[in-house]
Amino acid sequence: MKCYCDSQKKFNECCEPFLNCSSKPSTSKELMRSRYSAYILGNGAYLVTTTVDENRYEDDIKLIQEFSSSVVWLKLDIINEAKNMVEFKAYYRDRDGVKVQHERSNFIFKNGMWLYIDGELFNSKIERNEPCPCKSNKKYKKCCFKI
Ligand SMILES: [Zn+2]
Numbered sequence: 001m002k003c004y005c006d007s008q009k010k011f012n013e014c015c016e017p018f019l020n021c022s023s024k025p026s027t028s029k030e031l032m033r034s035r036y037s038a039y040i041l042g043n044g045a046y047l048v049t050t051t052v053d054e055n056r057y058e059d060d061i062k063l064i065q066e067f068s069s070s071v072v073w074l075k076l077d078i079i080n081e082a083k084n085m086v087e088f089k090a091y092y093r094d095r096d097g098v099k100v101q102h103e104r105s106n107f108i109f110k111n112g113m114w115l116y117i118d119g120e121l122f123n124s125k126i127e128r129n130e131p132c133p134c135k136s137n138k139k140y141k142k143c144c145f146k147i
């Protein structure tokens with residue numbers, strides 16, 4: 001089966017070894033992808049353990065799991081990347097329609113592993129003429145767009 005992170009790779013050759021801790025991401029992008037997969041799977045523990053100590057809150061495990069189960073994740077687009085930064089758009093559907101989280105995440109390599117520090121959020125919207133994030137091959141305005 002294909003990986004949840006839209007890499008087109010197989011799950012067991014992509015994010016699965018990171019999520020089950022048999023391997024560690026070697027780049028910030030791999031970590032970012034595996035964190036997206038963890039959101040889809042509601043794996044709050046993975047998201048918390050891959051965050052830097054100072055931003056790590058055990059309570060987040062529950063909050064993340066609640067959020068993940070209330071939405072359907074649709075698509076991940078990586079827009080830009082550098083050694084310590086990944087900018088992405090993650091699309092999901094909630095009760096009100098399709099939404100996009102556009103974030104520039106900062107990462108650090110510490111004690112032999114990549115960790116998430118924090119992210120800057122952008123107020124982006126889905127353009128009416130862009131391909132629908134639900135991967136229907138229709139334009140957004142002719143598919144999941146709601147007024
Ligand atoms: Zn993956």
Ligand SMILES: [Zn+2]
Binds near residue numbers: 136140
């Ligand atoms: Zn759609």
